[in-house]
Amino acid sequence: MSTAHWSTQDTPIGPFTAVVAADGAVLGSGWTADPGELVDGISPALRPTELVRRRDLGPVSRSVRRYHRGELDAIDLIPVRQRSGEFLQHAWDVLRTIPAGKPQTYSDFAALAGRPSAIRGAALACARNAAALFVPCHRVYRIGGALGGFRWGLDVKRWLLDHEAAVG
Incomplete structure (x- = not known):
């Protein structure tokens, strides 16, 4: 069983949710308030079996806020994990x-x-x-x-x- 954390925050263009692995890598993210919409898009090899809501995801949440405030490079160093060919x-x-x-x-x-x-x-x-x-x-x-x-x-x-x- 793998657990991931998720959080939703308001942005100028609507709610933004991120699903993050235990090590802080983003597994899924997008402009929705429903983490289930994100889980469906995560590779089956990485898809968490349990989601735990957090108010804040630390560096991930901070980077989203900073990006929407105009610090466009705030997202660049956030680790991401996806799997495919x-x-x-x-x-x-x-x-x-x-x-x-x-x-x-x-x-x-x-x-x-x-x-x-x-x-x-x-x-x-x-x-x-x-x-x-x-x-x-x-x-x-x-x-x-x-x-x-x-x-x-x-x-x-x-x-x-x-x-x-x-x-x-």
Whole structure:
């Protein structure tokens, strides 16, 4: 049995919840007040069997508050743990290198991940990302400027991109 902790906090764009392993690594996160929505997206190999609510998750909660106040790099050093195939693992690592305020197209992201023809694979990495914000899949959009998809809604994605452009 594995236990993880979760906490929800208010942000300018709604409630944000994070599910964190005992060692502090983010397993799942997003703009919801329901930790169950996050658990479903966590890899079965990492999915906790028990969730314990905490008022605050220490560094994780502080980084979320700081990010939403304009300290865009506050999320960068928070550990994240996700599991999948080799390409998705690598693509999630690459997503963490895309600077705030400098979004990329899916084509650019695929090239950054070393597989320029894997545009659908790049989009899949964004869609399967369980650790929103900490693995900033919101920084990837379609050619021509269309937002593409975002699990937490296009209004949230637009707010994040505008926030990063204004602060960065």
